[in-house]
Amino acid sequence: MHLSTGEILSILGPSGCGKTTLLRIIAGLEIPLKGNIFLKNHEIFGPNINLQPSDRNIGMIFQDYALFPHLTVEKNILFGISNLEQKMQDDNVERVQQLTRLQGLMSRYPHELSGGQQQKVAIARTLATNPTVLLMDEPFSNLDASLRLSVRMEIEQILKSSNTATIFVTHDREEAFSISDR
Structure with a gap:
């Protein structure tokens, strides 16, 4: 599988077929039984290498968003970038806050x-780390039908604006075909 910068790729399949497992492996x-994984032409998994998740520069958004309930939106976003200098933290928070339209929240x-x-907070938190690849696991499954279309369109715009390569996993054909480039 090859993914270009800014491209959104959908992995479509029924529940239980291994979509989430694929994201977790990436x-x-x-750990897969065999094979190789490359990121920007550098091997991150293979017979002689297994880069730790924290060293892969890959962001993952889980089905349940995995937000910290005891932290504010701002603190949730800062969580993954707390090791950066204060100016960089501030710049990243401002950038993703504008990108995801979270001002006032x-x-x-x-x-x-x-x-x-x-969902936008989860995306902002992940994009604040400037990942090379963003993995999204059934991101609309927790939304009611009335919200799905509008949120999907908004998230697609955020992803395109961020120019981050994205792998989007879903069991919903309409979602897959509407949000992805392929």
């Missing part, structure tokens, strides 16, 4: 947000 959260907690807003 992220380094599970930075002091709120996850339980005070709608499902769509929580």
Whole structure:
């Protein structure tokens, strides 16, 4: 599988067929029995190498968004970049806040947000780390049908604006065909 910068690739299949496992392997959260994984022409997994997840520069957004309930939106976004200098932290938070249109929500907690807003916080937190690849596991599954279309269109715009290569996993054909380049 090859993915270009800014491209959105969908992996489509029924529940239980291994879509999430594939993402977890790419992220380094599970180890495959064999094969190789390359990122920007550098091997990150193979017979002689297994780069740790923290060293892969891959961001993953889980089905449940995995937000920290005791942290504000701003602190959730800062979580993955706390090792950076303060100026870089501030710049990254400002960039993703504008990209995801989270202005005015930075002091709120996850339980005070709608499902769509929580999803945007998860995306902002991941994009703040400037990942080479973004992995999204069934990102719309927790939204009610009335929200899915509008949130999907908004997320697609965010992904295109960020120019981050994205692998999008879903069991929904309409979602796969509408959001992905292939």
